[in-house]
Amino acid sequence: MENxxxxxxxxxxxxxxxVKILVGTVAVIALVSVAFAGIGMFKQWQMRKGVENxxxxxxxxxxxxxxxxxxxxxxxxxxxxxxxxYIAAVEKGDYELASKYLVETKGNEEIKKLSDLKNKDNLxxxxxxxxxxxxDGNIDENEARxxxxxxxxxxxxxxxxxxxxxxxxxxIKEI
Numbered sequence: 788m789e790n791x792x793x794x795x796x797x798x799x800x801x802x803x804x805x806v807k808i809l810v811g812t813v814a815v816i817a818l819v820s821v822a823f824a825g826i827g828m829f830k831q832w833q834m835r836k837g838v839e840n841x842x843x844x845x846x847x848x849x850x851x852x853x854x855x856x857x858x859x860x861x862x863x864x865x866x867x868x869x870x871x872x873y874i875a876a877v878e879k880g881d882y883e884l885a886s887k888y889l890v891e892t893k894g895n896e897e898i899k900k901l902s903d904l905k906n907k908d909n910l911x912x913x914x915x916x917x918x919x920x921x922x923d924g925n926i927d928e929n930e931a932r933x934x935x936x937x938x939x940x941x942x943x944x945x946x947x948x949x950x951x952x953x954x955x956x957x958x959i960k961e962i
Contacts, residue, residue, distance in 0.1 A: 853953060861887035862956035866922070866931040866949040869957040874914060877901060889959045890950060897962075917962070920947055931957070 861884075863869040869888055876885035882901045886894040904910040920935035923946070935945040948961040 855891060856952040857954045859891070859952060859954070859956060859958070862952070862958050864955065864957070866926065866933060866947075866957045869949065869959060870917065870920060870933065870947065873959060873962075874918060877910070877914060880905075889962070893959075893961075916945055917947065920945070930960075 861872075863872055873885050873888040876882070876888070882898045885901060886897040889897050901910070904913050916935045916937055920933040923932045923934040929951045931949040931951075933947040933949070935947065937944060945962065947959060949957050950960045951957050
């Protein structure tokens with residue numbers, strides 16, 4: 788009888804060990820699952836914040852571009868008028884002024900191009916070509932394009948692209 792009681796106590800202790808191991812394993816699995824879920828949620832939050840920050844930066848840059856465009860008064864009420872202003876400035880040798888008739892990002896590039904043309908004595912040729920530029924199609928609400936023929940035999944063309952700023956001033960986007 789005593790043997791039976793000892794066997795039952797031993798079996799109870801063994802069973803208790805298994806229960807503790809099982810409970811511990813379940814607890815570890817639960818903690819690992821919660822940790823992975825938490826990490827996943829944190830990564831999602833980080834990504835969402837990153838997208839929100841990116842969108843906010845784009846919005847801010849767009850607003851800055853809009854303010855700069857509204858403050859820019861260099862340009863004409865038509866693409867043709869802007870081109871004439873540009874040509875007049877180049878003919879005077881005022882490349883700084885000529886560059887202001889282009890969109891903001893092209894200014895310094897244009898000054899260098901005009902300086903290089905003058906050094907190569909191609910400035911007169913360039914001006915003679917763009918003075919003959921004509922609208923290539925209809926003027927869109929915010930964009931226009933002019934075409935200047937380089938060679939009368941329908942040779943290569945210069946395309947002059949314009950964009951209309953929000954203050955209704957036309958700027959040269961590409962020449």
